[in-house]
Amino acid sequence: MTLTTVLYLITGGLFTVGALFAVARVVKGPTILDRVIGSDVLLTTLMLVLGAEMVVNGHTQTVPLMIVIAATAAFSTVAVARNVSRQDRKE
Amino acid sequence: MTDFEGPTTRREIRWRIWQQLPLLLVLVVLWMLMWGSLTPLTIITGIVVAVLVTRAFYLPPVELSGRFNVLWFVVFLARFGVALVVGSFQVAFLAFTPKATEQNSIVAVQLVTRSDFVMTLTAIAISLIPGSIVIEVDRAEGILYLHALGADDEDAIDRVRHEVQTTEQRLVRAIGSTDDMQRMNEGRIVS
Amino acid sequence: MSPDLLDILAAVLLVLGALLSLAAGVGLWRFPDALSRLHAGTKPQVLGLVFIVAAIALTARSFAVLLVLVPVLLFQMLTAPIAAHMVGRAGYRTKNFRRELLAVDQLEDAVERASRADAEVEVGADPDADNPDRTFGRDQRM
Numbered sequence: 001m002t003l004t005t006v007l008y009l010i011t012g013g014l015f016t017v018g019a020l021f022a023v024a025r026v027v028k029g030p031t032i033l034d035r036v037i038g039s040d041v042l043l044t045t046l047m048l049v050l051g052a053e054m055v056v057n058g059h060t061q062t063v064p065l066m067i068v069i070a071a072t073a074a075f076s077t078v079a080v081a082r083n084v085s086r087q088d089r090k091e
Numbered sequence: 092m093t094d095f096e097g098p099t100t101r102r103e104i105r106w107r108i109w110q111q112l113p114l115l116l117v118l119v120v121l122w123m124l125m126w127g128s129l130t131p132l133t134i135i136t137g138i139v140v141a142v143l144v145t146r147a148f149y150l151p152p153v154e155l156s157g158r159f160n161v162l163w164f165v166v167f168l169a170r171f172g173v174a175l176v177v178g179s180f181q182v183a184f185l186a187f188t189p190k191a192t193e194q195n196s197i198v199a200v201q202l203v204t205r206s207d208f209v210m211t212l213t214a215i216a217i218s219l220i221p222g223s224i225v226i227e228v229d230r231a232e233g234i235l236y237l238h239a240l241g242a243d244d245e246d247a248i249d250r251v252r253h254e255v256q257t258t259e260q261r262l263v264r265a266i267g268s269t270d271d272m273q274r275m276n277e278g279r280i281v282s
Numbered sequence: 283m284s285p286d287l288l289d290i291l292a293a294v295l296l297v298l299g300a301l302l303s304l305a306a307g308v309g310l311w312r313f314p315d316a317l318s319r320l321h322a323g324t325k326p327q328v329l330g331l332v333f334i335v336a337a338i339a340l341t342a343r344s345f346a347v348l349l350v351l352v353p354v355l356l357f358q359m360l361t362a363p364i365a366a367h368m369v370g371r372a373g374y375r376t377k378n379f380r381r382e383l384l385a386v387d388q389l390e391d392a393v394e395r396a397s398r399a400d401a402e403v404e405v406g407a408d409p410d411a412d413n414p415d416r417t418f419g420r421d422q423r424m
Contacts, residue, residue, distance in 0.1 A: 007293035014300035021307030025319070033316045033373050040365060041310055041323045044358075045303050048327070051334035052296050055341045063338075063350055067125060070331075070354045074361035081368040084376055127350045179329035183302055186309030186322050195318060197374075218363030219328060224320055225363070226370035238370055240321045 008056050015052065019045050036080040043073040114153070115141045153208050164265035171216055171258070178221025185241070194243035197226070200255045202233045203275045209267050210235075213259045220258075223251055288340050295337035302330035316373045324362045331358050 022045065025038035047069040050062050115138070122137035123129060204210055207230075214225040214235060227236035239251045263271045309322025335355055339348040 004289050004293045007290070007297050011293070011296045011300040014297070014304045018300070018304035018307030021304075021311045025307075025310045031316060033369055034319060037316070037319050037323045037369060038310060041306055041327065044327045044331075044362075045307070047358075048299060048303055048330055048334050051331070051338055052300070055292055055296055055334075055337045058341060060338065060342055060347055060350075063347075063354070064125070066351075066354045067357065070357035071361060074365035077365040078368045081365075081372040084372045121353060124349055124353050127346055175332075176329060179302060179325045182309065182321055183305030183326045186305045186312060186326070214367070215360065215363045218366055219325065219359060221325070222321070224317075224324075224366050224370050226317070226367060226374050238317050238320075238374075240318060 011052055015045060015049050032080065032084060036077050040073060040077045043069065043076075047073070111145060114145060118144065158266060158268060160265050163261060167258075167261040167265050170261060171220065174220035178219075181221045182240070195241065196239050196243070196248055196251075198223070198237050198239050198248050198251050200235045200237065200252050202235060202259055203256075204259065204263055204267055204271045205233060205274075206268060206271060209259070209262055209271065212266075213255070213262055216258055216262070217255055220254075223255070288343070292337040292340040295333045295340070299330040299333035299337065302326040302333070306330070317370060320366045320370055320373075324366045328359055328362060331355060 019042060022038045022041040026035045026042070029035055047066050050066055050069075054060055054062060118141035119134065119137040122140060123133050126133050202210060202213065204213070210228070210230075210233065214228065217235070217237065218224050222240045223237040225235050226238050228234075229236070235255065237251065237255065239248070241247070260275060263275050267275075303326070306323055306326040309326070310319050313319045313322050332355065335348075335351045338351060
C-alpha cells in the first residue's frame with residue numbers, strides 16, 4: 001500500500017460521497033430547478049472522475065470526452081431552465 | 092431581431108470578412124489544440140471546418156473594440172485567478188457550515204461599458220469568483236443584477252458592488268473601447 | 283524532481299480536486315434554496331477541474347498534453363456561468379426561491395418600476411408574465 005495508492009483510494013471515496021449527495025438532491029428536489037442543478041453537478045463530477053482515472057492509469061485517451069462534456073453539459077441545464085413555468089413550483 | 096441587409100459595397104464586404112477573422116482564428120487554434128498537433132494538415136482542415144461552421148451557424152459578429160492592452164489583460168487574468176481560488180475555497184468552506192448563508196441579497200450594479208462583449212465577459216468572470224451569480228441583465232441600461240451569497244447588510248452589498256466594478260474596470264482597461272475608458276475615468280472622479 | 287515526487291504531487295492534487303467536488307455535493311445538499319445551491323454547484327467544481335487538469339499534466343509530463351487540456355478548462359469556465367445564469371433567471375422569475383432569505387432585493391424594485399411603467403402604457407393584463415423569455419427593460423432585441 002504505497003502512499004499514492006492510499007491517496008487514490010481517498011480520491012475515489014470523496015468523489016463517490018459527493019456524487020451521492022448530488023443524487024440525493026436530484027431525488028429530493030423539491031423543485032425541478034434543484035433537480036437539474038443536481039444533475040449538472042453529477043455530470044461535472046463524472047468529467048472530473050474521467051480526469052482522475054487518467055491520472056491513476058497513466059493515459060490520456062479520454063481527454064476528448066472531457067472536452068465534449070465540458071462544452072455541452074451546461075446545455076441540458078439551460079434547456080430545462082428555459083422551460084420552467086410557475087406551475088412547476090413545489091411539485 | 093436585427094434586420095440583416097447583405098453587404099453591398101466592396102468595402103462593407105471586406106469589413107465583414109475582417110470582423111469574422113478573430114472568430115475564425117480562435118476556431119482554428121481550438122481545432123489544432125484538440126488534435127494536439129501543429130501539422131499543415133491540421134491547419135488546413137481547421138480552416139475548412141471553421142469556415143463551414145461559421146457559415147452553417149451564422150451569428151452576428153461580436154463587436155470588438157480593436158484595443159488590446161496586454162499588460163492589463165495579464166493583470167485581469169492574475170487577479171481573476173487569485174479570486175477564483177480564494178472564492179472556491181470560501182464556498183467550499185461555507186458548504187460545510189451553512190449557517191452563514193441564511194441571508195443573501197440581490198444586488199444591482201451599474202456597469203460603465205456599453206459593449207456586449209465586455210459586459211458578457213464581466214458577467215462570466217463575476218459568476219466564477221466568490222459569492223455572486225448574475226441572474227438578470229438589463230441590457231438597455233447596462234445593469235447587472237447579481238445574487239450575492241451571504242450578503243446581509245449594506246457593507247457586504249457595497250463590497251460586492253465594488254468587486255464587480257473593479258473587475259469591470261480591469262476588463263475595460265484590457266479590451267474596452269476608448270469610449271468605455273473615457274466614461275470609466277469620468278465616473279471615478281465623480282463618485 | 284524525482285518521478286515519485288511528481289506522482290505523489292499529482293495524487294495530492296487529485297485529492298484536492300475530489301475534496302472540492304465533495305464540497306459541491308455537500309453544499310448542494312445543505313444550502314437552503316435553489317439560488318444558493320447554484321453557487322455550491324458551479325464554483326468549487328471549476329477549481330476542482332483546475333486541480334485535476336494539473337494532475338493530468340503532471341502525470342503525462344508533457345507540455346502538449348497541457349495544451350490539449352486548456353480547451354477543457356476554457357469550455358467549463360465559459361459554460362458553467364451560462365447555465366448558472368439561466369437557472370438563476372428562471373428561478374427568480376418563477377419565484378422558485380425562499381424570499382425570507384433575501385435581505386435586500388434590488389431587482390424587485392426595478393421589476394416593479396418596469397411593470398408600473400408598462401401598466402401606464404397598456405391597459406389590461408400583461409399576458410407575458412409567466413414567459414421565461416421575456417426581457418425586462420427597453421431593449422427587446424433578442
